[in-house]
Amino acid sequence: MNAYGLMAVFETPADAIHAAEQVRDAGYSKWDVHTPFPVHGMDAAMGLPNSKVGWFTFLGGVTGYTTGMTMIWWMNAYDYKIVIGGKPMFSPFFSFPVSYELTILLASFGSLIGMFLLNRLPRLHHPLLKNRKFCAGATHDKFILVIETADPKFNDQETRKLLVSAGSKHIEMVED
Amino acid sequence: MSAAAEHSVPSSVKIAPPPAELTRQPLVLHNRSIGWISDHIAGICEGPAPKWWLPTLIMSVSLMTMMFGCIAYLIATGVGVWGLNQPVAWAWDITNFVFWIGIGHAGTLISAILFLLRQKWRTSVNRAAEAMTLFAVACAGVFPLIHVGRIWYALWWLPPIPNNYDIWPQFRSPLLWDVFAVSTYGTVSLLFWYTGLIPDLATMRDRATGKIKKFLYGFFAFGWTGSNRHWSNYEKAYLLLAGLSTPLVLSVHSIVSFDFAVSQLPGWHTTIFPPYFVAGAVFSGFGMVLTLLIPLRTLCKLEDIVTVRHVELMCKVILATGSIVGYAYGMEFFIAWYGGNPYELAAFKNRAFGPYWWSYWWMISCNVICPHLFWFKKLRENMVFVFIVSIFVNIGMWFERFVIIVTSLHRDYLPSSWGYFRPTWVDVCTFVGSFGLFMTLFLLFMRYLPMIAISEVKGVTPQADAHHPLGGAKHGGHH
Numbered sequence: 169m170n171a172y173g174l175m176a177v178f179e180t181p182a183d184a185i186h187a188a189e190q191v192r193d194a195g196y197s198k199w200d201v202h203t204p205f206p207v208h209g210m211d212a213a214m215g216l217p218n219s220k221v222g223w224f225t226f227l228g229g230v231t232g233y234t235t236g237m238t239m240i241w242w243m244n245a246y247d248y249k250i251v252i253g254g255k256p257m258f259s260p261f262f263s264f265p266v267s268y269e270l271t272i273l274l275a276s277f278g279s280l281i282g283m284f285l286l287n288r289l290p291r292l293h294h295p296l297l298k299n300r301k302f303c304a305g306a307t308h309d310k311f312i313l314v315i316e317t318a319d320p321k322f323n324d325q326e327t328r329k330l331l332v333s334a335g336s337k338h339i340e341m342v343e344d
Numbered sequence: 345m346s347a348a349a350e351h352s353v354p355s356s357v358k359i360a361p362p363p364a365e366l367t368r369q370p371l372v373l374h375n376r377s378i379g380w381i382s383d384h385i386a387g388i389c390e391g392p393a394p395k396w397w398l399p400t401l402i403m404s405v406s407l408m409t410m411m412f413g414c415i416a417y418l419i420a421t422g423v424g425v426w427g428l429n430q431p432v433a434w435a436w437d438i439t440n441f442v443f444w445i446g447i448g449h450a451g452t453l454i455s456a457i458l459f460l461l462r463q464k465w466r467t468s469v470n471r472a473a474e475a476m477t478l479f480a481v482a483c484a485g486v487f488p489l490i491h492v493g494r495i496w497y498a499l500w501w502l503p504p505i506p507n508n509y510d511i512w513p514q515f516r517s518p519l520l521w522d523v524f525a526v527s528t529y530g531t532v533s534l535l536f537w538y539t540g541l542i543p544d545l546a547t548m549r550d551r552a553t554g555k556i557k558k559f560l561y562g563f564f565a566f567g568w569t570g571s572n573r574h575w576s577n578y579e580k581a582y583l584l585l586a587g588l589s590t591p592l593v594l595s596v597h598s599i600v601s602f603d604f605a606v607s608q609l610p611g612w613h614t615t616i617f618p619p620y621f622v623a624g625a626v627f628s629g630f631g632m633v634l635t636l637l638i639p640l641r642t643l644c645k646l647e648d649i650v651t652v653r654h655v656e657l658m659c660k661v662i663l664a665t666g667s668i669v670g671y672a673y674g675m676e677f678f679i680a681w682y683g684g685n686p687y688e689l690a691a692f693k694n695r696a697f698g699p700y701w702w703s704y705w706w707m708i709s710c711n712v713i714c715p716h717l718f719w720f721k722k723l724r725e726n727m728v729f730v731f732i733v734s735i736f737v738n739i740g741m742w743f744e745r746f747v748i749i750v751t752s753l754h755r756d757y758l759p760s761s762w763g764y765f766r767p768t769w770v771d772v773c774t775f776v777g778s779f780g781l782f783m784t785l786f787l788l789f790m791r792y793l794p795m796i797a798i799s800e801v802k803g804v805t806p807q808a809d810a811h812h813p814l815g816g817a818k819h820g821g822h823h
Contacts, residue, residue, distance in 0.1 A: 180816025181808055188572075204378065204547070205803040206575040209810055214572060219580035225588070243504060243512035252516050265521040265599055269528040272592045276532045276585055280539060283581035287574045290566030297569065303550040306570045307543070309379035 172295040172344040173199075173316040174327050176336035177305060181207045184311035187334035188213040191315065194330055198319035202296070202306035221282040228278020229271045236267025295344040302342070314342070371465055371804050373648040375814075378802050381649070382547050385796045388644050390551070393791060396643065404783035411777020414770050415490055423493045425770045431756035432765040437491035439745040440775050442600060443628070444484035444782075445526065446621075446741060448533070449593055450629020451477025455536060456589035459582075465657055467800035468650050471544075472640070472790070473633050474537040479785040480632070481530045483778045488522075490774075518602035525599040532592055536585045539578075542568050543799040597621045604748065610691035611752030614679065620672035624741060627665035627711070630658050631737030636786065638731045640795070649796055652725050659724040662737060666715025669744075673712065691752060699764055700751045703743050710740020 178184040181203070188201050192215045201210060237260070244250065245258035255262070284290065296302045296314065306312045313336070315327055324341075331339050361367075372381065418425050428435035451473040458466040492498060500507045502523050513520050545565035552558040568574070598618035605617040634655065641650040680692040696704050714736045717723050724730065750765050789795070802808055809815040 180810075182810040182816030182818070185810045201572040202570040203572060203575065204382070204570060205543070205799040205808055206579050207572070207808070207810060210572045211576050216573065216576050219577045221577050221580040221584060225581075225584045239504065240515045244515055248506070248511050250511060250514055252514055255516050262516045265518075265595070265602070266515055266524045268595060269521075269524040269592075269599075272588050272595075273528040273531060276535050276588050279581045279584040279588070280535055283539075283577045284566070286577045287571075289568070289574070292563070292567055294567055294569055297567070307547040307550045307568075308382050309377065 170344045171317045172342045173314045173318075174322075174324075174331065175296070175299070175302060175340050175342050176313045176331040176334070177301065177338040177340075178311040178313065178334075178336055181210075181311060183335055184313060185209055185213045187313050187331070187336065190330060190334050191313065194321070196315055196319050196321050198316040198322075200314055202302070202312040202314065204307050204309060204311075207311070220286060221279055224278040224282025224285070225275045226278075228281075229275035231278075232270035232272070232274030233267050235274070236270040237263055240266060295342060299340075299342050301338070301340060369651070369653045370806075371468065371651070371653075372801065373651055376648060376805070378805065378807050381802050381805070382551075382798050384645075385649070385794050385798050385801070386548060386551055388790065388795060389548070389792055394643065397787065397791060401784065401787045404780045404787060407777050407780020408784050409777075409780070410773050411486075411780060414774040414777060415486070418490060418770060418774070419495060423491065425768060427765055427767045427771050429763070431761050431763050432750055432753045434491075434749050434753065435765050436746075436767055436771045436775055437487045438603075439742065439749050440778060441484050441487040441491075442621075442745040442749075443742045444480045444487070444778065445529075445600060446597065446625035446628045446745075447632045447738075448477040448480040448484065448529070448629060449597060449622070449625035450633050451475070451480075452529075452533060452536075452589050452593040453626050453629065454633070455540070456586040456593065459586040460590060464804045465654055467797055467804050468654055469633065469637060469658070469796075470800070471537075471540060471797040472637060472795050473629075474533065474540070475786065475789045475793075475795075476632060476636060477533050477629075478530070478537060479782050479789075480629075481526070481533060482785065483782050485526065485530065486778065486781070488526075518599065518606045521599050522603055525596045529592060529596045532585070532589055536589055539582055539585060540797055540800070541793065542566060542578075543570065544794045544797060546570065547798055548794065594622055597625045604752075609752055610685075610688045611695065611748070614676060616672055616675055616679070620669065620676075623665045623668035623672065624711075624744060627662060627669055627715070628737060628741035630662050630665070631734045631741065634658055634662075634730055634734035635738060638727050638734070640790070642727075644790075644795070646796065649801060652727075655727065655730055656721070656724045659718045659730060662734075663715050663718040666711060666718075666737070670712040670715075673708070691755065694755055695747060695751045698751065698755070700747065700754070703747050704751070707740050707743040707747050710736045711744060714740065 176187065178187060184201055184203065184207065188210060191199055192213065201207075201214065203210065240263040241258045249257055251257075296306070302312060304310075313331065313334075315322060315331075321327075328339060376384075426435070426437070428437070451470075454466050454473045455470045455477075458470075489495060489498060492501065499505065501513065504513055506512050515521075542565060545561050546568035549558060549561035549565050552561050598621065601617035601621035604612035605614060607613060637650055638655065641647055677692055680688045683689075694700075714733050717729075717733060754765060755762050806812040806814040809817075811817050
């Protein structure tokens with residue numbers, strides 16, 4: 169059995185934020201705070217940069233719009249022209265509703281796929297999910313800070329001391 | 345210097361609480377803890393089913409079976425089993441389609457537009473409303489699909505696939521725009537709803553006792569651990585989905601209205617249709633949300649989460665959108681007169697005083713008069729009264745679509761082609777049965793999935809606010 173990381177349980181979001189600030193300032197890199205809901209101010213406390221999901225959304229949207237316009241032009245004005253009531257073969261105006269819907273459709277898929285890719289999800293196995301204390305708390309009413317043993321700054325004694333000073337009442341080594 | 349030290353208030357400074365008239369009623373009553381919220385909401389799916397659940401499900405499934413029976417009869421025989429015929433070639437089918445798709449709009453409005461407007465009260469109702477959207481879109485999808493007659497050819501009409509002469513669908517028709525609008529709407533609503541469900545599915549997984557339940561909730565939770573690095577991307581994706589759903593929901597009913605507005609028919613050919621349809625859709629959707637949630641909050645003991653304040657706020661949305669709808673009815677008449685086109689005016693006079701006068705006045709009394717009762721706070725706080733009005737809103741909005749479609753069609757250009765539409769039993773049973781499909785899906789949803797967004801409700805409590813004493817803040821309150 170390998171140790172996955174040191175887990176510290178906090179009771180309130182304020183305690184978790186203060187602990188995260190201390191861990192961030194101590195220079196750790198492979199660590200995370202698991203909370204039942206997004207805690208406002210936690211991104212700054214952990215020193216996380218702005219999420220990159222928006223780029224995937226933008227890419228999806230651009231793909232959707234160009235696909236719509238090109239498809240309609242190719243089908244109705246190039247591959248098989250049909251005259252309908254003397255209207256032009258192609259116009260960006262009548263093509264807009266469909267292209268607009270495709271923009272939104274692919275941008276939405278882009279956002280979701282981007283979120284999953286950046287989060288490395290889905291995954292069906294996680295060492296933390298085998299820990300009873302973790303499962304009973306992280307998605308319920310506890311705020312759990314985990315520092316991985318893989319972190320270059322990880323040191324059993326030092327890290328434990330840091331988490332105790334941050335005010336955690338329960339500290340536990342999680343096995344993999 | 346840490347962020348906390350920068351913002352903390354010196355202990356010598358005393359911050360007085362705001363005066364009583366400025367404090368808002370809390371979103372979760374009785375100061376419930378974060379743990380209580382997940383226990384209570386997940387408890388609805390975990391305990392034994394309430395006594396009323398199975399009988400209601402059986403009734404809904406029977407109605408749904410009736411609908412599928414009628415559809416089988418329709419497909420086997422042909423659209424002649426319905427009452428529609430020239431000149432009324434669209435009748436209950438498209439009325440039901442627009443009715444159901446309109447109902448869906450409240451879900452997206454609550455989940456997307458109220459999210460962008462930072463209306464925190466949405467968290468208590470958004471999950472159920474989004475589920476309602478999905479199921480209403482499913483019901484809506486049935487009608488255009490079966491109204492085409494030979495539905496086995498639908499594959500060549502809906503997706504862009506060339507027919508046997510290699511001709512592509514033509515994109516100058518609003519009917520094809522509608523295919524893209526409604527299918528995008530259904531898909532994006534599903535994605536949005538599912539994204540919101542992921543953290544709650546993880547909660548359900550971690551609470552599940554049975555092996556099968558644990559596996560299934562775990563499988564669909566995608567390995568969510570509540571990691572803040574994940575929340576950061578998740579919140580951004582959720583915000584973007586809300587931003588995308590907002591123009592989407594406005595466009596869908598606009599495009600549905602193009603089915604009518606782009607035609608040349610008096611009564612349909614009006615530029616007011618897109619905004620008027622969108623307002624009507626939100627109006628009817630909130631009617632349905634209230635019809636579902638008012639009984640559920642009592643039956644599932646959700647009074648602390650879906651509070652009287654929530655119901656009152658939704659009544660105000662009904663009042664606002666109902667007023668827009670009333671204005672649109674008036675404006676249609678004004679333009680018919682002011683436009684100076686005698687045929688247009690005749691079509692509108694015929695609506696109100698012609699052979700379908702009864703449907704017009706049903707619509708006016710339900711949609712124009714009913715919502716204005718909500719000017720009174722006493723009435724907005726009376727749950728039985730709100731429930732009854734919400735049903736009248738549903739009835740009124742069905743009649744609105746009936747009035748628009750049938751009264752505009754039944755007087756054709758030639759008086760020799762005039763007709764009068766009467767529904768057959770197949771029309772009636774298919775429509776009534778669609779409520780069975782809707783209710784079946786909703787009952788299954790509320791039994792097996794958290795009906796209220798657990799993680800989102802937690803996030804709006806004072807216990808979740810790191811700057812609030814209940815959230816563990818050491819000094820003072822908000823600053």
